[in-house]
Amino acid sequence: MSGAETEELYLSLDETISRARTSSVDAAVALDELKTSYWEYRSYRAELLPxxxxxxxxxxxxxxxxxxxxxxxxxxxxxxxxxxxxxxxxxxxxxWLTGxxxxxxxxxxxxxxxxxxxxxxxxxxxxxxxxxxxxxxVNGIKWDRRIEPVRYTEAKAAYLSASEDVAIKAIAYYFQLLMADENMTIASQNLENARKLYEVAKEKREMGRISGNDLLQMELNLLNAESELTDCESSRKSCMFQLRTLLDLGENTNIIPLTPSALPAADISYEDALQKALERNKLAASIRRRQLEADYEVAKAKGNLRxxxxxxxxxxxxxxxxxxxxxxxxxxxxxxxxxxxxPILDWGRRRGKVKVAESNRKVMESRLRQERADFSQNLFILVERYRNQMRQLEISRRADEIAARRYAANVETFMIGKISTLDLNDSRVSKDEARREYINELYLFWNYYYQIRSLTLWDFSAGSGIDADFERDIRNR
Known part of the structure; x- marks a missing residue:
């Protein structure tokens, strides 16, 4: 907005995640879904009271x-x-005992x-x-006493998983803006270097130390650097708008993301992650609920025989x-x-419904076994990617440092005429790509870590479960 004062807001990754959990639309939707499940559970509990x-x-x-x-x-x-x-x-x-x-x-x-x-x-x-x-x-009240608590447990686990999914979304938007900032920094540095090198190239051309073709190449590099900076500015505005919307910030807020330096100290094994997931993930409660519901349908069909x-x-x-x-x-x-x-004569209609309910239960059991197998497989792949990513991140960090030193050395070497513009351009491209690769590897590390948190509902860094004060959240938010 023209004429409005811009407020700069420095945000760390942890602060961004915390804001997203409380201010984003996705967080509000997850809370509303929890409230619906909460009042459904309260209604069920009220049916057991006088x-x-x-x-x-x-x-x-x-x-x-x-x-x-x-x-x-x-x-x-x-x-x-x-x-x-x-x-x-x-x-x-x-x-409830007799219905x-x-x-x-x-x-x-x-x-x-x-x-x-x-x-x-x-x-x-x-x-x-x-x-x-x-x-x-069939005793519907007795079945409700078995099903409804499991349904509410599933809803609470879904709420915690949704909160972690909000964090994953915030991480993606945060690193997109961070990458856009890095691209702008790279583009600005490249433009500044291109201007300096172009001025040096003009002096060398006057002294006859480089060819006219090299001078034209340096001028083309300058124009390309100016164009790249313009593209990076446009991309940054788009990423800024996206993150501001997620965090519910004003249009005059200029978010400056800080590159995460500290990483969670978490050595995650597949066996440990699977155990935590089967204990806490909403899938475990969902499997139990659907098994009970399938059994309930069979019981109702049998109860309708007479x-x-x-x-x-x-x-x-x-x-x-x-x-x-x-x-x-x-x-x-x-x-x-x-x-x-x-029934004296119903042509097997009621018994047919019993067979249908029993068949549906068998189909459900097969589906649940497949879902659990797929879940275990996806978790295994995710944990392996996370463990490999720790090594990849260290490699990309070292590559970023080496490429930056190489480019700085090549700039000095070019100044004294020891290397060509092609060698200099190659080192610049390598330096830029190494920096981008490091930011991307950093994003993948945090993304994998929070995906594992979302599936296991366990904070491996703190060594404790991810929980919430559900009553407080429902009352105060």
Missing amino acids: EVNFSATVPAYHRQYSPYMNESGSYSFVRNNYLQMNGEVSLSQNI GKIALNTSLDFFRQLEGDKYNRFMSIPVALTLTQPVFG QISLFAQIGYTGTDRRFGGAYSSLKDNQVVEIGFEI
């Missing part, structure tokens, strides 16, 4: 004709004009006839105990024209119902 309900109709007014059957069997219509109100308070509890539900109820009904023989009527149920119980059907349900209610009831009288002279109130549904 529930108190109050329901009422205050009032219900009716003024209508209703059919009435006479003693002869014929029908006539009777006009009704009445007011009705009722209320009920219930305390219910799901029984049934028990409830304690109290209710009161009021009826007032508004035409003809006007009267009031009260009916009370001071207390009633109700049991609803499926006998052979259905028997029990309903029982015991309590007291009273009725009177007066409110107080409805709670005196109470009488027993019992209801017992047993209903069942047993």
Whole structure:
């Protein structure tokens, strides 16, 4: 923005990762997904607790004709004009061991006839105990107690992995900007050297010590250096915008990335990484959840082969024209119902569903074995790349130092006319490529390290697991 003051912000890699974890859109999406899973888990937990309900109709007014059957069997219509109100308070509890539900109820009904023989009527149920119980059907509550905690564990692991994935994205953007900075530094140095060398070449040409072709080559190098610097400036702006957007920084912020010097002291073995991954990665919880869900589908299909349900209610009831009288002279109130549904002829439909559910479970088990094998293979390759990268990084660092010293020596040698422009250009290109290669190898090292962290949810440098205060994050962010 024109006229706005630019703020320079020096950022280390660790600071960039920390900002990305809290400020990026990806981090916000991961947190929202965790919140969804958290409230789903809370809802499941609430189903295991007692529930108190109050329901009422205050009032219900009716003024209508209703059919009435006479003693002869014929029908006539009777006009009704009445007011009705009722209320009920219930305390219910799901029984996870059996899958049934028990409830304690109290209710009161009021009826007032508004035409003809006007009267009031009260009916009370001071207390009633109700049991609803499926006998052979699947116990959904029991299965939820097995599945839902695993699902929430999977969600928490997914949140931690997503946070590490945000770090991986931040690392990529950070090193892209760092590479753009290095390219600009290289281009600026090359332009400065090209100008100096061109001036020296003009003097040498005047003294007849170099050919006209060499002078033209030096001028062409100068033009190429100016063009390269312009391209590097454009590329840096693009990388800057990308990283600023990720970190939610203002347009006037000029980020200056610092080349990481310290590396995590972590010697990672495949066996150790695999053990940590199988204990902590979301894949482990996902495999367990999907196995349970497949078993649940089989249990539901088998439970639907026959259905028997029990309903029982015991309590007291009273009725009177007066409110107080409805709670005196109470009488027993019992209801017992047993209903069942047993298929006599369904052409094998229910048993077919059982076979389908069992087949789906076998397919799921095969897929899960394949997923675990692929996961182990990918982790093995990643760990091997990380271990090799430590050596590659040291090689590229030494190559960068040697190429820089070689180019500096060749510049001095060119000044006294001992080497040609072609040799000088070759050393310059080698120096630039060595520096770029070092930055790229540095990026690959950090990328591999954080990919392993994302899969294992383990900080190998600190020797501890990657965890979070989920309750705090959900409340405060």
